[in-house]
Amino acid sequence: MTTISAASPPIGRTVKKWLLPAVPFAILVALWGLAVLLFDPPVGVLPSPALVFEAPFNSDPYLANVGASVQRLILGFLVAASTGVVVGVAAGLSKPIAEFLGPLTTFMNALSGIAWIPLAVAWFGPGTGMVVFIVWNAAFFLVFGNTMLGVRLVPDVLQNGLLTLGASRMDVIRQVIVPGAMPYIMSGLRSGLGFGWRAVIAAELVGASLGLGAWIFEQQEFSRMDNIMAGALTIGVIGMVMDRWLLAPLERRTIERWGMVGSAS
Amino acid sequence: MVKPASTTTATGKDLGAVRAAQSESPGLFGVAGLSSVIRALLPFVVAILAWWAIWAVLDPPEIILVSPASVFGSFIDSIAEGALPTFIARSLARLGIGTLIAIGLGVPMGWLLGLDEDVAQAAEPIMRFFNAVSGIAWLPAMIIWFGFTETTIQAVIVYTMLFPVAFNAMIGVRTIPKRYRDACRTMGAGTLRIIRDVYMPGSFPSVMTGLRLGIGFGWRALIAGEFVVGTTAGGGLGFFIFDARTQGVIGKVMAGMIVLGVLWLLMDRLILRPIEETINVKWGAVSA
Amino acid sequence: MTVPTGGAAQAAPPTISVEGLSHSFTDPQTRKTVHALDDVNLEILPGDFVTVVGPSGCGKTTLLNILAGFIRPSAGKAFVNGRAIERPGADRGVVFQELAILPWRTVYRNIAHGLEIQGVAKPEIDERVNRMTSLVGLEGFEGHYPHQLSGGMRQRVAVARTWVSDPEIILMDEPFAAVDAMTRLTLQEELNDLTVRTGKTVFFITHSVEEAVFLGDRVMALSARPGRIKEEVHVPVPRAERSWERMSHDEALQDTVEHVLSLVRGEAVEPTGQDG
Ligand SMILES: Nc1ncnc2c1ncn2[C@@H]1O[C@H](COP(=O)(O)OP(=O)(O)OP(=O)(O)O)[C@@H](O)[C@H]1O
Ligand SMILES: [Mg+2]
Numbered sequence: 001m002t003t004i005s006a007a008s009p010p011i012g013r014t015v016k017k018w019l020l021p022a023v024p025f026a027i028l029v030a031l032w033g034l035a036v037l038l039f040d041p042p043v044g045v046l047p048s049p050a051l052v053f054e055a056p057f058n059s060d061p062y063l064a065n066v067g068a069s070v071q072r073l074i075l076g077f078l079v080a081a082s083t084g085v086v087v088g089v090a091a092g093l094s095k096p097i098a099e100f101l102g103p104l105t106t107f108m109n110a111l112s113g114i115a116w117i118p119l120a121v122a123w124f125g126p127g128t129g130m131v132v133f134i135v136w137n138a139a140f141f142l143v144f145g146n147t148m149l150g151v152r153l154v155p156d157v158l159q160n161g162l163l164t165l166g167a168s169r170m171d172v173i174r175q176v177i178v179p180g181a182m183p184y185i186m187s188g189l190r191s192g193l194g195f196g197w198r199a200v201i202a203a204e205l206v207g208a209s210l211g212l213g214a215w216i217f218e219q220q221e222f223s224r225m226d227n228i229m230a231g232a233l234t235i236g237v238i239g240m241v242m243d244r245w246l247l248a249p250l251e252r253r254t255i256e257r258w259g260m261v262g263s264a265s
Numbered sequence: 266m267v268k269p270a271s272t273t274t275a276t277g278k279d280l281g282a283v284r285a286a287q288s289e290s291p292g293l294f295g296v297a298g299l300s301s302v303i304r305a306l307l308p309f310v311v312a313i314l315a316w317w318a319i320w321a322v323l324d325p326p327e328i329i330l331v332s333p334a335s336v337f338g339s340f341i342d343s344i345a346e347g348a349l350p351t352f353i354a355r356s357l358a359r360l361g362i363g364t365l366i367a368i369g370l371g372v373p374m375g376w377l378l379g380l381d382e383d384v385a386q387a388a389e390p391i392m393r394f395f396n397a398v399s400g401i402a403w404l405p406a407m408i409i410w411f412g413f414t415e416t417t418i419q420a421v422i423v424y425t426m427l428f429p430v431a432f433n434a435m436i437g438v439r440t441i442p443k444r445y446r447d448a449c450r451t452m453g454a455g456t457l458r459i460i461r462d463v464y465m466p467g468s469f470p471s472v473m474t475g476l477r478l479g480i481g482f483g484w485r486a487l488i489a490g491e492f493v494v495g496t497t498a499g500g501g502l503g504f505f506i507f508d509a510r511t512q513g514v515i516g517k518v519m520a521g522m523i524v525l526g527v528l529w530l531l532m533d534r535l536i537l538r539p540i541e542e543t544i545n546v547k548w549g550a551v552s553a
Numbered sequence: 554m555t556v557p558t559g560g561a562a563q564a565a566p567p568t569i570s571v572e573g574l575s576h577s578f579t580d581p582q583t584r585k586t587v588h589a590l591d592d593v594n595l596e597i598l599p600g601d602f603v604t605v606v607g608p609s610g611c612g613k614t615t616l617l618n619i620l621a622g623f624i625r626p627s628a629g630k631a632f633v634n635g636r637a638i639e640r641p642g643a644d645r646g647v648v649f650q651e652l653a654i655l656p657w658r659t660v661y662r663n664i665a666h667g668l669e670i671q672g673v674a675k676p677e678i679d680e681r682v683n684r685m686t687s688l689v690g691l692e693g694f695e696g697h698y699p700h701q702l703s704g705g706m707r708q709r710v711a712v713a714r715t716w717v718s719d720p721e722i723i724l725m726d727e728p729f730a731a732v733d734a735m736t737r738l739t740l741q742e743e744l745n746d747l748t749v750r751t752g753k754t755v756f757f758i759t760h761s762v763e764e765a766v767f768l769g770d771r772v773m774a775l776s777a778r779p780g781r782i783k784e785e786v787h788v789p790v791p792r793a794e795r796s797w798e799r800m801s802h803d804e805a806l807q808d809t810v811e812h813v814l815s816l817v818r819g820e821a822v823e824p825t826g827q828d829g
Contacts, residue, residue, distance in 0.1 A: 020383060021390035028391070045409065104308045110529030111522055114485040115503075117492065118510035118518050122328055198399045198482070202489040205404065206507070213402075217493075220405035228405045236398030243397065448653035451621060452667035452718060453643035462666070466657040547698055548656045 044223035055230035062227075065215040066234060072128055072211065073193075073200050076135025080196065081189055084140045088147025088185075089178065098152050105145040113138030113199040117206060126207040131200055138199035139192030143185070150184025151177055186251040193247060197239045331516045336523070339509075339516030349505065353524065356487060356502040363422035363483050364476070371427045371479075372472055375434025376464060385439055392432045400425030400486040404493060413497040418490040425486040426479035433475025437468025473541050480537075484529065502528075566635060568722060568754045569597040569620060574629035575779075576615055589615045591779035592629070597722075602748055602755045602792060604765035606817055607775030613758045614650060616780070617724050620756060621647050633722065643671060646720035648728045650758075654699050654710050660686070661695035663710050667718035685717040689743065705736035712740075716747065725757045729764070738797055741767055749793045762813045767800055768792075772809075774816040786813055 029049050035041075036048045043051065056062045091097050116137050117130075124130040159172050167175070178185075204213025216231035313333050320332045331339075343349035378388045400421040407417040445463045454462065488503035495504025502521060509517030574593040579586050589612035597603050605613050618624045619631050622641040631638045633645065641647075646667075654663045664685055668678045686692055689709040699707050708728055715723055729737045745768060748755055759765050765772045772786045789805040800806050 016383075017386075020387040023387050024391040025394075099304075100308050100311075102308075103305055104312055106533075107309070107526045107530060110533075111526040114488050115506065115522050115525050117489075118506050119515070119522065122510055122513075122515060122518070194397075195485075198401055198485065201399065202401045202485070202492075205401065205489065206492050216402070216405045220408050223409060225406065225409060228409070232398055232402040232406060235402040236394050239397035239399070240394050244393070442651075442653075444649050444651055444653040445655060447621075447623060447641070448647065448649060448655075449666070449670070450623075450641040451643075451645060451647040452670050452714075453641075454670045458670055463655065466655070469657075548700065 044225050047226040047229065051226040052229045052233070055226040056234070059227055059230075061215060062230070065210060065212050065231075066238075068128075068208075068210040069200050069204065069212040070238065072131045072204075073135055073197055076132040076200075077139055077193055077196050079132075080136045080139035080192060081143055083136075084143025084188065084192070085147050085185055088144040088188075089151055089173065089181070091144075092148040092151025092181070093173070093177070095152070098148050101148065105141055105148070109141045109145060112141045113195055114202045117203050120203070121207045126209070128208070130207050131203040131211065134199045134203040135196045139189075139196040142192040142195060143188040146184045146188025146191075147181060150181030150188075153184070154180035182254045183251075186247075186254045190243065190247040190251055193242060194239065197235075197242070201235055328513050328515055331519070335516045336519045339514065340520035340524075343505070343517060343520060348500070349521075349524070352500045352502050352505045353528070355500055356491065357528070359418060359422060359487055359501065360480070360483060362419060363426050363487070364480065366423045367426035367430045367479055367483070368476070370423075371430035371475070372434045375431040375436075375472075375475075376438055376460065376468065378431070379435040379438030379464070379468070380460070382439075385435055388435065389432075392428055392435070395424075396428035396432065399482070401489045404490060408494065413494045415498045417494050418487065418498055418501070421486050421490045422483045426483040429479040429482060430472070430475040433471045433478070434468055437471025437475075438464045440471065441467035470541075470544060473537070473544070477537055480532070488525070567596040567632075568599045568601070569595070569631070569633055569756065570635075571595040571616075571620075571631045572629055574616070574619065574626050574631060576612070576619065576624070576626045576628075588779040590619075590626070591781045593780070593782055595773070595782065597754060597756060599754055600752045602757065602768060602770045603773060604757045604759060604769030604771070605773045605775060606759060606762055606765045606813065607773075607780055608777045608817065609760070611775045611778045612780030613775060614726055617647070617726050617756065617758055621645055621724055643667070643718060644720055645722045645724055646715035646718060648711050648715050648723065648725040650726035650728075650730070652699075652707055652711060652731070654707060654714060656699050658698075659695065660691055660697050660699070660702070660710050663699070664713045664717050666714060671718065681717055685713045688716075688747065689713045703736075705732045705740060708732055708740060712744065712747075716751070716753075720753075722754045722756065725755065727758050727760060730760060737764075742796065744768065745792060745795055762810055762817060763800070766806060766810045766813060767795060767797070772813050774813055784816055786816075 032046075033049050036046060091101055113134060117134055120130045120133050120137075124133060154177050159176050162172050162176055200211070201213040204211035204215075205217045208214045212231050212235055216228045219225075219227040219231070317333050320330055323330070340349070379385050403424060404417070404421055407420050411417040411420060441463060445467065446459055449459050449463055487501070488506075491498075491501035491503025492507040495501050495507065502525060506518050506521035506525075509515075509521060571593055574590055574595075575588075576590040577586050577588045593616065595603075605616070607613055615624070619626050620633075620638065622638050622645070625639075633642075655666070658666065661682060665678050665682045668681060673681075682695075686695060689712060691706065691709055691713065694702065694706065699710065702710070708731075712725075712728060729740050732740060741764060747753075748768075755768075757765075757768055759768075762772075766788055769788055770792060772788060774783045774786065775781065776783045786809060788809055790799070790803060795806075
C-alpha cells in the first residue's frame with residue numbers, strides 16, 4: 001500500500017526549482033530572437049540576442065564602467081549604512097528626538113536620491129564625488145528612518161528587564177536595542193541598496209563620464225543598441241544579485257534569528 | 266507544516282520594505298487639533314532656521330547655497346511666471362497615467378500569475394529581474410525607440426511601476442490563507458467566484474504596498490526621465506530643477522525640490538494613507 | 554460504480570459511508586511518508602451526530618478533508634449518499650478548525666455568502682440570514698467585521714454561515730477549540746439545540762472527550778497515528794434531553810465519558826518528531 005520507492009521526488013523538485021524560473025527567460029529570449037529573424041529590424045533599433053550577449057566581450061570600456069558604478073555604489077552605501085545606523089540608533093533612543101525627526105525623515109525620504117542630482121552637480125561638479133553623494137543620499141534616509149523606527153519599537157519591558165539586572169546603558173543598547181531593531185535595520189539597508197543602485201545609474205546618466213549609466217547614455221548617441229541593452233541587463237543582474245544573494249539572505253537570517261518583523265505593516 | 270507560505274511572506278516583504286520608514290511619523294495633517302499641527306510643523310521650522318543659520322555663517326556663493334528667503338522668492342517668481350504650475354501639472358499627469366496603466370495592467374497580471382503555484386514560482390525571478398533593471402536603465406533604449414518625447418517618459422514610468430505592482434498583487438494572492446478558498450469551495454464557489462470574493466479583496470493590502478512602492482520608484486524614474494528628455498517633451502518638475510541648475514539659479518533648484526517633497530507628502534496623506542487606513546479599520550490587519 | 558440501491562429494501566441508506574480508508578502523506582522535502590489514516594470504516598445515518606476524538610496528529614482533520622472532498626484517499630473509498638466523493642460540494646458544509654470566515658466581509662455578508670454563491674434571490678437571502686443571525690444570537694452585529702467580534706462570536710458566524718445554506722451534512726473540525734471555556738459551554742448547548750431542531754447529519758471532530766459525549770449520538774475514538782477506529786461508543790441519553798446540568802449528574806453519561814477517556818488515554822500522544 002505504502003510504496004517506499006521515494007527516490008525520485010527530491011530530484012524532481014530540485015530540477016523543477018531551477019528549471020521553472022528559467023522557462024520565462026527562455027521564452028523571452030526565443031521570442032526576441034524570432035522577432036529579429038522575422039522583422040529584421042535595424043541593429044540600432046533591436047539587435048539580436050547574440051549580439052547583445054556578446055557586447056560585453058567586444059567592448060573594452062564595459063568592465064571599467066561596471067567597475068566604476070559598483071565602486072561608487074559600495075562607497076556611498078557603506079557610508080550611508082554606517083551613518084544611518086549609528087545616527088538612527090542614537091536618535092531612536094530618545095522619544096522626543098525621534099518624534100521631532102520623524103516628519104523631517106519622511107520628507108527627506110520623499111525626495112531622496114535622484115531629485116538631488118542637480119544640486120549635487122552644483123556642489124561637487126560631475127564625477128565620482130557627486131555620484132557617491134547621491135548614493136549616500138538615496139540610502140541614508142531609508143536606513144536612518146528604519147533604524148530609528150526599529151529602535152522605537154523595541155518594547156520598554158525588555159530594556160527595563162535588563163536594567164533591573166544591573167546592566168549599563170551600553171549593554172542595553174548592544175544586547176537589546178540593536179538586536180531588537182535588527183529586522184528593521186536590515187530592511188532599511190536592503191531597500192537603501194535598491195534605491196542607491198537606481199540612483200547611481202540616474203546620476204551617471206546626467207553627471208558622469210564613466211560608469212554604466214554614463215556609458216549607456218553615451219552609446220545612445222551612436223545608436224549602439226547592443227551595448228545599451230547589454231548595459232541595461234547588466235544593471236538588472238547586478239541589482240538582482242546584490243539583493244537576492246547578499247541582502248535577502250542576510251535579512252532572512254536576522255529575521256529568523258531575532259524573530260518578529262513587520263509589526264508595522 | 267505549511268512552510269512555503271511563510272517563505273512567500275518573507276519574499277513578499279522585499280519589494281515592500283520601504284514602507285516602514287515612509288509611513289511612520291505622527292500625522293502631519295492629523296486631525297488632533299492645533300497643538301499637534303504645531304508639533305508636526307516645528308521640525309520643519311527648526312530645519313529652516315538651521316539652514317538659514319548655516320547660510321548666514323558660511324556665506325556661500327550663490328551657486329552653492331542660498332537662503333530660505335531667496336528660495337521662497339524663486340518659488341513665488343516661478344509661480345508667477347506660470348512655469349512651475351504647468352510643470353507640476355504635467356508631472357502629476359504623467360505619474361497619474363503611469364499609475365492607472367500600472368494598476369490596470371499589473372494588478373490583473375499579478376492576480377493571474379498568483380493563481381497557480383507553479384506559474385507563480387516561474388514568474389517570480391523574471392519579475393524580480395525586470396524590476397531590478399529599472400526604468401531608468403531603459404531610458405537610453407527608450408530614447409532610441411521613441412525619441413526625446415513624451416512617450417519615452419511615459420514608457421519609463423509605466424515600466425518602473427508595473428513590476429512592483431504586479432509582483433505584490435501576485436504575492437498578495439499567494440499569501441491568502443488557503444482555508445478561505447477551501448471554505449468557499451465547500452459553499453459551491455467556482456474559480457471565478459473565488460477570484461472575486463477571495464483573491465481580489467484578500468490581496469488588496471498587498472496591492473496597496475506594491476502601489477506605494479511603485480509610486481516611490483516611478484516618481485524617481487519620472488524625475489530622471491524629465492532631466493534627460495524634458496527639454497523637448499514639454500518640461501515637468503524634473504526638467505524645472507535640472508534647467509534651473511543649468512541656468513545656475515540654485516534658489517529655483519531648491520524650490521523645485523521642496524515642491525517635490527511636499528507633493529509626495531500630500532499624495533501620501535491625502536490619497537494613499539486614507540485608503541490603507543480605511544481598509545485596516547474595516548478589515549482589521551488582514552494580511553496574516 | 555456504486556449506485557444507490559434503488560428499492561426500499563434497506564431502511565435508511567447511510568448518508569456517509571467510508572470503506573477501508575487509508576491515507577499517507579509524502580513530505581516532498583524529506584521524502585518521508587506519514588501514514589495518517591489506516592483502514593477506517595464508518596457509516597453515518599441521516600440525522601446522526603457523530604463525534605470523533607483522538608490524539609493530536611492522528612488524522613482527524615485528514616478524515617474530514619477526505620469527506621469534504623479536499624483530498625483523495627490513498628486507498629479505500631468514501632461515499633456521500635452512495636456517490637463517491639470527488640470534490641467539495643454544497644451538500645457538505647464545513648466549519649473549519651482554523652477560522653475561515655472572510656475578514657473583508659461583514660457578519661451579514663459572511664453568513665449570506667453561501668446563498669449568494671448559490672444564486673438565491675435577495676429577499677430570500679435577507680430572510681434566511683436574519684433568521685440565522687437571531688438563531689445564533691448575532692442580532693445587532695450584522696454590520697460588524699470579524700475583527701470587531703469576540704472569538705465566540707466569530708465561531709457563531711462560522712457555524713451560521715455553514716448552517717444557513719442548509720447543507721445535508723455538516724462537517725465540523727474542532728470549531729470551539731479556540732473559544733474560552735465559559736463561551737464554549739454555551740456554544741455547545743446552542744449547537745445541540747440547533748442540530749436537534751434541524752435534524753442535520755453532523756460529523757464533529759474534537760479534542761475534548763466531554764464535548765464528544767455531550768454532543769454525539771456516537772463517539773468514534775481514534776488511535777494514535779496512523780489513525781484507526783479503536784472503538785465506537787454509543788451515548789445513552791437522547792440528544793434532545795442533554796444539558797450540561799444533566800451531564801454532571803447523569804451516571805450513564807459520566808460512565809460514557811470515563812470509558813471514552815480510558816480509550817483515548819491509552820493512546821499517549823507520541824512525539825511526532827516533525828511538528829516544527
Ligand atoms: N498536507 C500534509 N502534508 C504532509 N503531512 C500532513 C499533511 N496534512 C497532515 N499531515 C500529517 O498527517 C497527520 C495527521 O494530520 P491531521 O491534521 O489529520 O491530524 P489531526 O488529528 O487533525 O490533529 P489535530 O488534532 O492536532 O488537529 C499529521 O502527522 C500531519 O503532520
Ligand atoms: Mg486537526
